[in-house]
Amino acid sequence: MIKISTIGYPRIGPKRELKKVLELFWKGKISENELEKTAKELRKQNWQVQKANGVDLISSNDFSFYDQVLDTICLLGAIPNRYKWDKDKVSLKTYFAMARGSQDKELDVPALEMTKWFDTNYHYLVPEFSADQTFSLSSNKPFDEFNEAKSLGYITKPIILGPLSFLLLGKSDTQSFKTLNLLDKILPIYKEVIGKLSDLGAEWIQIDEPILVKDLDEEVISRIKPTLNELKKASKNSKILITTYFESLDKKIHEKLSTSDIDAIHLDLVRGTENKNYIQNANKVLSLGIIDGRNIWKSDLNNKIKFLQQSTKSENEIIISTSCSLLYCPYDLDLEKKVPQEIKRWLSFSKQKLNELNLIKTFINEGDKNTNKELEQNKLDILDRQNSKLIHDSSVKKRLKTIDSSITKRKSSYSQRSKIQQDIFKLPKFPTTTIGSFPQTQDVRQARAKFKRGELDNESYKKFLKDKTIDVIKKQEEIDIDVVVHGEFERNDMVEYFGEYLKGFTFSSSGWVQSYGSRCVKPPIIYGDISRSKAMTVYWSKFAQEQTKKIVKGMLTGPITILQWSFVRDDQPRKSTTREIAFAIRDEVKDLEQNGIKIIQIDEPALREGLPLKKEKWKNYLDWSVECFRIASSVVKDETQIHTHMCYGEFDDIIDSIAALEADVISIETSRSRMELLKTFEKFKYPNEIGPGVFDIHSPRVPSTQEMTNLLTKAIKNINKDKIWVNPDCGLKTRGWPETINALRNMVLAAKNLRKSLS
Secondary structure (H helix, E strand, C coil), X not given: CEEEECCCCCCCCCCCHHHHHHXXXXXXXXXXXXXXXXXXXXXXXXXXXXXXCCCCECEECXXXXXXXXXXXXXXXXXXXXXXXXXXXCCCHHHHHHHHHCEECCCCEECCCCEEECCCCCCEEECCEECCCCCCCCCCCHHHHHHHHHHHCCCCCEXXXXXHHHHHHCCEECCCCCCHHHHHHHHHHHHHHHHHHHHHHCCCEEEEXXXXXXXXXXXXXXXXXXXXXXXXXXXXXXXXXXXXXXXXXXXXXXXXXXXXXXXXXXXXXXXXXXXXXXXXXXXXXXXXXXXXXCCCCECCCHHHHHHXXXXXXXXXXXXXXXXCCCHHHCCCCXXXXXXCCHHHHCCEXXXXXXXXXXXXXXXXXXXXXXXXXXXXXXXXXXXXXXXXXXXXXXHHHHHHHCCCCHHHHCCCCCHHHHHHHHHHHHCCCCCCEECCCECCCCHHHHHHHHHHXXXXXXXXXXXXXXXXXXXXHHHHHHHHXXXXXXXXXXXXXXXXXXXXXXXXXXXXXXXXXXXXXXXXXXXXCEEEEEEEECCCCCHHHHHHHHCCCCCEEEEEEECHHHHHHCCECCCCCCHHHHHHHHHHHHHHHHHHHXXXXXXXXXXXXXXXXXXXCCCHHHHHHHHHHHHHHHHHHHCCCCCXXXXXXXXXXXXXXXXXXXXXXCCCXXXXXXXCCCCCHHHHHHHHHCCCCEEEEECCCCCCCCCCCHHHHHHHHHHHHCCXXXXXXXXXXXXXXXXXCHHHHHHHHHHHHHHHHHHHHHCC
16 A cells, blocks of 8 residues: 655745745734744645645644754754853744844844755755754754644654754864764754654654765764664654655665664655665665655656556555655645646646645555546646647757857966956955845835736836936945946846746746745746847846946856756756756857956856765766856956856865866855855865855844954965955845945945055
């Protein structure tokens, strides 16, 4: 018999209800009780949807007000001292101070460091550990949510981030101390949590250990089986399901899992294709992730059924599921009003994926009498997509065949280019700039919405955008920023905006997914071959340059980021799709240069994010990623300066590839790590220019001039002072104007102070 399990379900709400109440709560416009009321309603809806779609093992504790790793920090009492926690149950005040920073009389602290969750665009908050770290059960969240579901008639499967992943995803306060050394300290708290959940009546407890799919050293591998056995000891009457996802398990790590005392193992069969080798002779209950939890394409259900019938034994208990949590997929295709009908029939959102699982379960358990119609329709939809004329463009394929060194190399070396650029730009030492976007306040969002609804005509909307652009140029001139930007008020999203100009993309009205906290994104859908039909950014960049004597940067999103932050077609290699995007961006770069834009920034915040989880796959990915960036950027003359921007990530392993991008200037997010990421650039002696972020744009907190000066002083220890730019960590789109102006004034003053002190 087949059962269905959810590995996790989206939590922002079908219409982003959680985002809206969180932001009202942060502004002090609603109470904690009102926030919790909406949260309870969203959890109830999730449980109802799972039950209605045949889910047998319904998940709980997959809801979060901000991030599941932060929830685990609170559960285990691993709160850093600077947050002045009173050792009682963790309050929302402390919780959000760690998430967003705090700046009041009682508590003035930055947020925890944030980084990407494996190779996704989801951000998690990084736990901090020290040798004298203590742990204690400091949150009732998993117990409260289990009881909440129980009171509604649902016996759920609580989800907990496992101890190995929690420790190994964290950071230690000294290089000499390994976070794994805390395992014996943390296990008693985990056992206490598992024991309490078992006492409450949990039949299954899911422990997520995604770290197990990565390359692990022998010390970690040796701790896997004893750790799992300890967790099982605490489970009493509950069964333990260990979940892994995003990749295949190495054979020796799978052996540790299969010979441990735990009851079941979840295998991702979508991204972890080699996991199929572990199915036949399994000695545990298997949870098979056969439906893609990270993309929105309808599954070929007839093939999935055939695979299960051929790969599993009828006498074995089998659980089927999505490959990973559905956190990365939109809620419900039934809400969708924008995707063209011909393409919509190819899609499946979270709710529909549960239905796909239910159809598979029903067919295998009961025969085809109840599913024949649905499976036949699924077959027709799959064939329709394969044969659609919307997908293929021969001219795009022909252009890919022209790639050679003349397309992927700049005319001269960086050392030659930099001299030419210095003579032209005449910028001061520690030149200041921003990453691109400025606050998209309510009036901007309202004007865009009215324009899209036809309530604001084209000329009126263009005038509004021109006024906003002129205003932001003046603001930057008043603050005395050296290289200015146009503010990007015409852009809804740094990927969606470009996709709207590119053939092969379509867009949803309801395809929202969580990036972090209340930040939601609506990834474009890449369904076919990609090309640019007209200029995308030239008009606004040129308009902005006409308003000032300062240099205006042209702002573009790079090909790897457009790929990573879209729902990508799965019928051709990702490399081919990225090359298509790269040529489209190349055309835009050329047009910007021809229209007098002297500095062009091609953002690649997702380059590190896209790195495969297995090192053996890195070279292939990095080779084609670098090639695609260079296709996009190498069309310009030496006089044109190419910038790029990268988000959170450890750069040690890819620094050679970053240098190979041949960007003249790279800006990176470093403020939350207190410039620790720059140690990589000291070891490597990065040859080009770097802008280490000096303040965190994810937090409303405004750091002082001295704080930024201190960070820049630390940066100088790792980077040649003549090659340092000064900028925020990222774009300022989500911030308010008062905090933005104050932070930028402090930033410019910090740069000027350094010019004086180091002259």
